[in-house]
Amino acid sequence: MSRRRDAVVRRGLRHIGRAVREQPRMFTLAFLASSLYGGMTVASAYVIGEVTDRVLLPAFDEGATTTAALTLASVAILGVALLKIVGILGRRLFAGIMSYRLQAEYRRRVTGQYLRLPLSWHQRHPTGQLLSNANSDVESAWFFVAPLPFACGALVMIAITSVALVLTDPLLALVGLVVFPLVFGANIVYSQVMSPRMQRAQQLRAEVSEIAHESFDAALVVKTLGREDTETERFTERAEELRDGLIAVGRVRGMFDPLMEALPNLGTLAVLLIGAGRVADGAVDAGDLVSIAYLFTLLALPIRAIGWVLADLPRALAGFDRVTPVLEATGETPYGPDAAVAAAGGAGIGVRDVGFTFDGVSRPTLHQVTFDVPAGRTVAVVGPTGSGKSTLAGLLVRLVDPADGSVLLDGVDLRRLREGETSAQAAFVAQSAFLFDDTVRGNVTLGAPFSDDEVQAALRVAAADEFVGALPEGLDTRVGERGASLSGGQRQRLALARAVVRRPRLLVLDDATSAVDPAVEARILDALRGSETPTTVVVVAYRQATIALADEVVWLADGRAVARGTHDELLAQVSGYAALVRAYSEAEVAA
Amino acid sequence: MTGSAQHTAPAQRTEGALATLRRGLRMMPEFRRGLPVTFALALVATAGRVVVPIAVQQVIDRGLTPGGADLELVTWLIAGCALVVVLTAVAVYRMNVRLFRTTETALANLRARAFRHVHDLSVLHQQGERRGSLVSRVTSDVDQLSVFMQWGGVLGLVSVGQLFVATVVMFVYSWQLTLLVLVCFVPLVFAVRWFAQRLVRVYGVVRERVGDVLAAVAESVVGAPTVRAYGVRGRTAARLDAAIDRHYRAQVEAQKVTAAVFVSGEFVAALANAAVVVVGVLLGLAGDITAGTLVAFLFLVTLFVAPVQTASEVLNEAQNAVAGFRRVLDVVDTEPDVRDPAVATPGRVRALPEGPLGVRFEAVTFRYAPGARAALDGVDLTIAPRTRVAIVGETGSGKTTFAKLVTRLMDPVEGTVLLGSDAGGWVPLADVAFASLRARVVMVPQDGFLFDATVAENVRYGRPGMTDADVVAAFDDLGLGDWLAGLPEGAATAVGQRGESLSAGERQLVAVARAYVADPDLLVLDEATSAVDPATEQRLTRALDRLTDGRTTLTIAHRLSTAERADEVLVVDAGHVVQRGTHAELVDAEGPYARLHASWRRSSAGEPEPVIG
Structure with a gap:
């Protein structure tokens, strides 16, 4: 069991590697943009902290402030935000292009195989299956790519945050050292539990589609023999299996999502708890505490991007596993070296x-x-x-x-x-x-x-x-x-x-x-x-x-x-x- | 068929997204059930989210008072908040599970309903649609909905709740700053509206391109033999690649708009943040707010921004889902143009008389599209029960239209088709419940589709519950016992998808056997x-003649051997019955039948017709 789980993780990582190898340029661009976004997110927390320390608290303490200080604060906030926007735009655009290119490329390869493989191969494979291989399976194989650069950017953010934490206060860094591994662990367990469920749902989805295809092709026969009820029964039976399969998927996902949200929140609370003590000891100042707490709040979303990728990996693998036999199918019609006799008129x-x-x-x-x-x-x-x-x-x-x-x-x-x-x-x-x-x-x-x-x-x-x-x-x-x-x-x-x-x-x-x-x-x-x-x-x-x-x-x-x-x-x-x-x-x- | 235009769904294009959702929710009572509890859980879930900013404010303002922190207070505070966070997570989990269960249940039922409805549509309507797009009505369109209702639905619910709660808490902290934030977001509301329209457009294009890709892929699979025979792999690949490429470009175009939507929210958030700092400090100087309040407010702005961004995300997903939803609903809401009176007008249902059925046409006219040439034009005729009638005529003369009207695959544009007999009375076809009609009247079309199952299972489709021995006996009755025995596994031979492991002729044998076991009172054989x-055909038709003795048989055939044996021959030409009589009468009379027969005689006797021109 655990060996199979490891296999899912390993295969998932290999699948990610495949995506990156196929589209290195788009991935690099999206990753850079994501890192810019990540860096700016951390920076924005830092700016908030600095603004708290240097503008807000002095202003409240002293009952006065300067226009210059306020201007500086707003320029800093807006400047960081603009860079962050550039990061988002780049990330979304390049990640989208990467994912769509992979889809298009694999669709071309799969249909290229359809055209290349001999008729005997076609006769062995139901039409409905071939259609879903080229359409939904290819789509699910690369669906995870859209949030992939975001997730990689989140890793960068986590790294930066960890460094910032250690530099600010080693004791506060402990919170990060507990929360981040927990997040990863939860993600890995999730993708393992999800994998078989996803595969089953995907399989059932294909079967539902096959029944619909066959049944609609047979519409005339169904009608002339008055078999609408039995056909509907046949379809409904499978549709209900699919429903149960999807509910089983939902049960796991429904637990994972709130968990992913709660972990960073609990982290923030832990930071406050420990931080309050540290501020009291004078080891940290209030601005630092605000920065770190703010950072945890901001981290909640990117960390979920890691979750999105990992959550989608089982589905991606299931889709890819259905596409692979088509791509690897041999039995291509072999052609020889000869030209036909160049004669006019009938051939013997x-x-x-x-x-x-x-x-x-x-x-x-x-x-x-x-x-x-x-x-x-x-x-x-x-x-x-x-x-x-x-x-x-x-x-x-x-x-x-x-x-x-x-x-x-x-x-x-x-x-x-x-x-x-x-x-x-x-x-x-x-x-x-x-x-x-x-x-x-x-x-x-x-x-x-x-x-x-x-x-x-x-x-x-x-x-x-x-x-x-x-x-x-x-x-x-x-x-x-x-x-x-x-x-x-x-x-x-x-x-x-x-x-x-x-x-x-x-x-x-x-x-x-x-x-x-x-x-x-x-x-x-x-x-x-x-x-x-x-x-x-x-x-x-x-x-x-x-x-x-x-x-x-x-x-x-x-x-x-x-x-x-x-x-x-x-x-x-x-x-x-x-x-x-x-x-x-x-x-x-x-x- | 060119008649699809008049049968397509009523134009719903102008319908707004909300109207579509309302229409859909009406159709899915399972989804509405328990929704209040789900909403309540969503409210709890969002309430939990504001806990963290409140904790920050409390810790800064009360825990970190100058001159020493009140660590005990901080500890209690944080413990309380942690409890709320955990409770929130549990509430979200419960909400998710409920939502998944109700949506999947509702969508499975919607799927089944749409599936059934596709079968209820008339032949004309079914043929007017791309087969692939009918399939996506019950597959991908519904999947899209499921993604939206769960992912988008959850996020949407939580976001709206969060927006609401964040606004309330913000007001509690500082009404001035709240107004300021709201003002910053006003332009975004208009921007989102404008973007929404663009999103509809670009995703409409994406959707169209997906359809093209599906069609092109289907072509490369279904047309595989033709592609190989003509060596047009390169051309087919080029067409496919072009469709795939157009789809790709549409996706990128849509992605640009989506990114712009998302970023506009981010920009407004930064503006709001900067404004809050500046105005907040000024308010603080005036003594209206504390430092903790201001810091907490900055956190709250994030909570306010996030749902706005999410909403733009969900909006995007929603456009897709609503479009898919609309397509599914349009199928379900399309009135079938041939309706089962048992469902449509139960009061009018009349029973067919027992025993053999005759056919009567009263001034029947049919055209495939309004304004088109009439395929049948004012036909009046009566076919007595127990007769074997052959319908002959050139291609396009209206023979198949005749068969489709008798079996009520289509309804006439004018006039009435009736079944019955002089003794038992005549019943308009439109008043006969489908259950009774399909049991008593069976048609075998030229392409008798076989399911991917064994020969026996395909025959059993005509009469469920038959044993394999019954199936073998049926083939024996039809004089096809030898053929069946010659199959690798006899009646248990698998026929492959669409019956493609059998030859076209063999498929027709199975289709005839399937109709024969259904034991109809009126059998229609269309080529x-x-x-x-x-x-084999001679053996089969002689057996059928014997077996269907006392029933009514209508046969449409190119091979006039059928006409030679029939009790009566109807000659159809350009939508009119131009001749009628026995073969013996017609063959000697001046007229189209004599010509048709002479031509057929020559072809089956081995003399090609003289080539003119």
Whole structure:
């Protein structure tokens, strides 16, 4: 237990060190400003003491004072205050910048990882968790930084105060020697008791957020099945756990805060008690006593800043611990040194003994799949629901890497190609189209330098020109988050236009045209294959019209490429194939 | 959907912070309960704070009298003060615990209420909002409130109390000096007001930027496959970095204002101190106050300044919290545009007749936004109970709108949708309690969302309490037993988040099974099997036909195989039902159905349509 507590303190200090190392300049500036503030706070107490001794008491004793004395007193008070203000401004500004920079920097790193890590990593991590890693976890990891320079400044103040105490009167210094360690001790105990509670609250907070995410994503299903009550129950249960967790946190914090306030106050009283005796003995004068008592009052706030930092450290560590696995995650898609063959026209595809198994699933999704697609040819991949077609489609454009075997583009293993080469050669359209919160144009070009004419031509091919033309701002219309302002069919067409505009050497359509008219589908393929150097097309499809556009068909069943040949050959030879593609005609016969 | 504008919450932008707080407190009775005791404790807590300056004054004036200190008096005095300090700490502790308990309880309930309300909003409204921002209504916005009510709330309470007590004690010591201090602080009151407005503005910008960052992060996570397929990592990263950077700059901007607010208090405090020294000495010379009083007064000024500074701090936090509060309340206060009559108008609730349900549309018009083209335009029709109806038409013809009106996911702009039968009577959909409606009418949408659980648990969502064996039996009924058996763990196979471990077609199979076990009298399938392979789809729909015999089924499908088997076909075009009849009647008649069918026949028979142009 105590070892774990020590670990929290040690890790907390290391975390502080990390913050300082990442932002040394801002920290130094904020720390200097804080020290100025601290010094001036001590100075202001000293000034009050001096004013008491040299202006107030003489004036009261003698019943007279001079304008010069009063002016000096006010100038001293105001001058010290001005310097103190400079200190505060600097401290707040630089500490704020430091904390915000750390937040921004870690947000960039975390999201950089999201973009770098392979899809297989994404599939293992719930969306809600990834969102909170980048948002609230990063925020809590660096929240303590804002009061950090203040706290360090407070340390300086305590040091100065201790020296001043010793110089004034060693006996009074004893009070400081008792109070300050007590404050530190209380802080350390606090951060240790708090740590597990904070961690639990943070965890529950993430879980509440995950439930809300999933439930709101499922809103349509919840509504159509009338499950609002059970969903609310599910959410409330976790929200109440969070409530209890937060109350447990509050109980500790609620005790700590008044303790931190009472300690300096008791210190002040002790100073008065001992000081009164010392004044009586003539060891100290009244002004000194006033200074020291005033100093203790002023110290109350900065000492609490130390408390703020320490109190926030457990939360910071909890947040940072959730962020670290993302930052340290490896499994980055490795890229090779090769450039793709710089040929015009279609690319040749080779699938060699490819096997693929999803994490945590014993049965392979694909098993020893082998086939070729010669350059410029169109191949349809056909198979029953769940036979592994989408997985295969993803392998062809290297969304994932095969566990066994290899996928070749113009004879080169995709894994040997440089970063960006595969996507420069191939375009992929998924079953459900993903659109960015961008304009229509941006969603088609994705930032590549295509002219408006090219974009329009691609929209025409994908039969999207008409609805885009009717949008209020045409190509410049923003489509909203994930294309929310468009219908499913419209999103699909923009996704197709995105592929078409690139004139890719390989086009992979994963059941991407099911919501599109067969005529449009034929037009898309014709546009890409019509040239002298036709695009290679791999299309996952069910409908015969699509299959008929293909030169050859690969029949996939249970993760194996069972047969391959022309549509007619497979109809004749493979009973499962015939049953599947002829299902509708059979139905008519049966009806 | 473009219809969100008309469904958003009533504009509350002009509402002041106090009005928001009042509105919120009305909604949180748990919070108000026990508040007087908490206030009383706060008063005790603040009273304790003035003890130290009083002790200083007493010690200087009475303990350190010239010619020898009265050490006994000092000791008693200090012991008394120490006792008060300890009692104060205990009071603050009690106050904190009370405050934490009541706020967390109240906020947990607010969270749950807002969550429930999001589900009660109509589909249109839900789709009109960013998903992430709906989530933050029940997460970060409430967290912000909790921070404010506890940290800010405690400090605020104590500060106000402290300000009050300090002022009273100051008056007791010297009314002249007190007035002087108050005069020094008058400009600050105006400055704080001005700053408050600026704070609202800069924090508004920060809040907006946070939303942008959230959206950009979500894009990089949800759009991961697209980002990889198109090699646009650099571009996506640049967009993300830009959003993060704008957020950072807004934060720094806000920090500048906050620092300025804080410093202005400090400056005024110094002015007050200097003024007190000068005037205090002059008053002392006039014989109005003693040296101890003056010194104590200097201490009291610190006690007076601190809450003013704290208040400016809390003010800042309060702006954020009030803005978040307002957003939560706006969600909770938004009238759902499709309301459960059991809640809204209990007197009008009517029961649906027993048995199979027919559908009747009376002059039904729907448009997604005022002034937009009508998605359905004055539709009149009756579908008899026990019929299997296929609804066909081009994309955008109004088929899905039809399905959403039948299931009351939306209400028509004009006209009435009714359910029932000639024998049992027709009941307007708007008068049917949701509990009964959702039990009797079930829709399977194209994207049948699956929860991160097993296949069995997802199916059980349609009918809680089913055993795993029941689930297996349901799949067998639907002709999907082989498919289920082929999964790695059968019905116990985990489907992953959003069901992503399954293929799109497999997800649809589970969604259909989920609706089937719910055992509705009216089943609406909206492209529910569009990603399923034809052979499986045929097997599934034949099984459904058999199983739903005697019930009413509305099927929307691109694949016209459904229409071929249906009792009746409705052809929708540009918001009108343009043809109606059996497949056999329509296929031979002149009209859109014959064209649609010919095109579909060609595509499923393997001949691409001739390309025109």
